[in-house]
Amino acid sequence: MAILGGLVLTVLVLLTVVSVTGRALNGVMHLGWVESLAGPLAQGLLDAGLGPITGDFELVEAGIAFTIFAFLPLAQISGSHATVDIFTSFLPISANRVLMALWEVLFAAALIVIAWRLYEGMQGKMRYNETTFLLQFPVWWAFAASFAAAVMAALVSSFTAAARVWEMLTGASVLPEFGEVDH
Structure with missing residues (x-):
């Protein structure tokens, strides 16, 4: 992706x-x-x-929406989302695991809702045959591309949420805690 x-x-x-x-x-x-x-x-x-x-804004708008969702699975599975750990760095590992599991579950839920709403939006755009102003391409195409990427992001996020809950319950390390970037 x-x-x-x-x-x-x-x-x-x-x-x-x-x-x-x-x-x-x-x-x-x-x-x-x-x-x-x-x-x-x-x-x-x-x-x-x-x-x-002609239609450069329409193409960029449609493409960027897809691109954002396409990068989410990699960021999620590698633990590369930006974090601010000023306060949590002083907490014990067990408390940090609870916080990581909580945020992963909330993020997975948010991505599932976003994917669902993209699907509903796509259905509406298809139903009303809405097209872009200049290029006249169906708007649902952009929704479909973003929906597919959002579904993949939701699946990966659900996996990472389950893995973080498993880590919290067992103390095992399944996923990286942080991405490859040093701060």
């Missing part, structure tokens, strides 16, 4: 760069002094479609 999310994010970044560059060049080609100097070349570039990518 993270690799797929990374690929989508890379495409979105490239799309944004091309669109912003095209928008800037389009503005430059409309400057009076550029039109007088470059004349037919400036007009030829504008006629060829030099400008922003």
Whole structure:
């Protein structure tokens, strides 16, 4: 999921760069002094479609929603979510295990609710044939992609919640306590 999310994010970044560059060049080609100097070349570039990518905001909006959910399973399974442990670092390991289990269970519940609501939203978008304004692609496509990624995140989060509860009850270490990043 993270690799797929990374690929989508890379495409979105490239799309944004091309669109912003095209928008800037389009503005430059409309400057009076550029039109007088470059004349037919400036007009030829504008006629060829030099400008922003139509629907770039719609594509970025749909893609980023998917990307966020695509990265969650890896962050969850590796324990790489950002944490602030100013107060909990002084607590005994058993108290920290209770807190970690509590947060994992709450996070799993939240992801399950989010996946459910994405499914319901997708059903509504399909029912009413809602499309984006500029590109006119069905909005439910973005909901479906985000729903699939959210289901995967909810499954991984449910596993990590069960593992943290097991750790709390048995004292065993199943999952990493923290991700790979040193703070």
